[in-house]
Amino acid sequence: MIVKKEEERSLEIVITEEEINKKVVQLGYLISQDYAQAKELVIIAVLRGSVYFAVDLSRQLTIPFTLDFIGISSYGTSSDPLGIVRITKDLDTNIAQKNVLLIEDIVDTGLTLNYLLKNLRTRNPLSLRVCTFLDMPGRRIAAVPVDYRGFEMSDMFVVGYGLDYNERYRNLKVIAVLK
Ligand code: 5GP
Numbered sequence: 001m002i003v004k005k006e007e008e009r010s011l012e013i014v015i016t017e018e019e020i021n022k023k024v025v026q027l028g029y030l031i032s033q034d035y036a037q038a039k040e041l042v043i044i045a046v047l048r049g050s051v052y053f054a055v056d057l058s059r060q061l062t063i064p065f066t067l068d069f070i071g072i073s074s075y076g077t078s079s080d081p082l083g084i085v086r087i088t089k090d091l092d093t094n095i096a097q098k099n100v101l102l103i104e105d106i107v108d109t110g111l112t113l114n115y116l117l118k119n120l121r122t123r124n125p126l127s128l129r130v131c132t133f134l135d136m137p138g139r140r141i142a143a144v145p146v147d148y149r150g151f152e153m154s155d156m157f158v159v160g161y162g163l164d165y166n167e168r169y170r171n172l173k174v175i176a177v178l179k
Contacts, residue, residue: 011159015151015175020161023150024053027131028060031101031148035063038127040098046116047071047089049105052162052170053133053150057103065101068093074112085115100125104132105162107146114142133161134175151175 035041043065045054051069058067071089100120107113113130120128131148138155159165160172169176 010179011169011172011176012179013174013176014153014156014158015161017173020150020174021056024056025060027148027150028057028062031057031131032060032062035065035099035101038063038099040126041065041101042093042095042098042125043067043101043103044091044095044120045069045103046105046112048170049162049164050103050133053105054103057131066093070116072112072116085112087119094123095120096124097126099127100129102128102130104130106134106136106158107132107144107149108136108139110140110142110144113144117144134158134163 041063043054043058045051045067047069048071054067058065068091069089070087070091073086073088075084075086102113102116102120104113107130113132117128117130129147130145132146133150135146135149135152136155137152156177157165158175158177159169160175162170163175164170165178169178
């Protein structure tokens with residue numbers, strides 16, 4: 001279904017708002033169960049793409065946690081990343097001996113996540129898991145662990161629900177492909 005036309009580009013919905021909301025509830029339930037006995041859970045949202053997902057997901061959690069953010073800048077563009085990552089905003093939390101759940105918008109080549117995990121492991125968390133909204137395993141260059149995933153996707157460039165194209169479309173309530 002073609003829904004919108006902006007600057008000659010149409011958006012074709014591939015995941016609806018309803019499907020997203022349902023998935024976020026399911027993931028929130030699962031994570032709440034898995035961490036029910038865990039102390040000191042720190043949820044880390046990766047700026048900026050994962051913010052929409054992280055906020056929605058965190059509201060579904062029934063367990064205590066603290067929320068922190070890490071900002072990264074990847075060289076290349078969102079449609080053509082080079083895998084060179086720089087931290088632009090570090091955590092405010094000391095995660096040593098804490099249970100850490102890293103929230104990603106999408107794991108595509110895995111290069112960004114690989115960098116982040118290596119960096120976070122040097123800080124000696126008690127545990128470190130990954131929850132990504134979208135997973136594109138067919139595009140992987142770096143082998144990275146994904147503990148929770150919203151949707152597995154085939155190779156396509158998508159926008160919405162935090163994901164941008166030149167900083168646009170983050171606020172779409174759906175996941176869409178730019179036509
Ligand atoms: P990686 O390739 O390192 O796994 O992903 C790097 C970053 O590129 C992601 O965090 C995301 O910001 C961006 N990215 C990768 N695939 C897509 C996509 O299909 N759409 C958008 N908007 N960004 C993507």
